[in-house]
Amino acid sequence: MALITFSNPEYRDKTVYAVAGSHTETLLKIARENKIPINYECEDGECGTCLIKVTSIDDKKRQRMGGPLTEKEKEVLRTTGKITQEEMEKMIVDDLPCPWRLACQMIVRDEDILVEY
Numbered sequence: 001m002a003l004i005t006f007s008n009p010e011y012r013d014k015t016v017y018a019v020a021g022s023h024t025e026t027l028l029k030i031a032r033e034n035k036i037p038i039n040y041e042c043e044d045g046e047c048g049t050c051l052i053k054v055t056s057i058d059d060k061k062r063q064r065m066g067g068p069l070t071e072k073e074k075e076v077l078r079t080t081g082k083i084t085q086e087e088m089e090k091m092i093v094d095d096l097p098c099p100w101r102l103a104c105q106m107i108v109r110d111e112d113i114l115v116e117y
Contacts, residue, residue, distance in 0.1 A: 003112040005057065006036045018108045027052065027066070027115065028103035038117045043104045045072030048080050050103035053116040065097035067107040076102060 004027070005015040016034045018025060028050055031038045040050040054065045069077070077083045082100040083091075091098055103117070 002108055002110055003057075004030065004108065005112075005114045006031060006034075006038075007114060007116050008037075011037065025108055026104055027101070027106040027108060030108065031103060031115075031117075036117075038103050040104060045070060045076065045102050045105040048076040048102065050117075051076075051080065051082070052101055052103050052106075053099050054097075054101050054106070055099065055114045055116075056097070056111060057114050058111040064109055064111055065099070065113060066101060066109055069098055069101070070105045073098075073102050073105045 002018045003015055004018050005013055007013045014034065014036060016030065018030050028038060028040055028043065038050055038052065041047045042049070056065050074088060077098070077100050078085060078088070083098060090096070
């Protein structure tokens with residue numbers, strides 16, 4: 001089980017339990033099931049509307065922050081200026097997580113995270 005805390009300055013923080021590792025539970029699906037008002041449009045990783053910032057708050061300090069970036073996420077994050085090609089390459093080489101994700105693409109793992117939307 002993972003604890004996900006959703007945070008937004010316009011709403012009260014909400015923490016929910018999520019079953020990790022199902023490979024079908026995107027962060028957006030979990031948010032919608034828990035009535036968290038994350039903006040979205042296409043739900044397919046192409047529009048970038050569901051852009052979120054993810055931080056590990058796991059006591060184990062693993063810093064995994066979800067499954068790997070999808071190709072769609074990489075493209076959207078580059079085109080929106082959230083990450084450069086050089087930063088992307090460094091993350092791959094050094095096996096570092098990306099703090100910016102698309103809620104419709106991120107698969108939750110067994111870790112506690114803070115999601116800012």
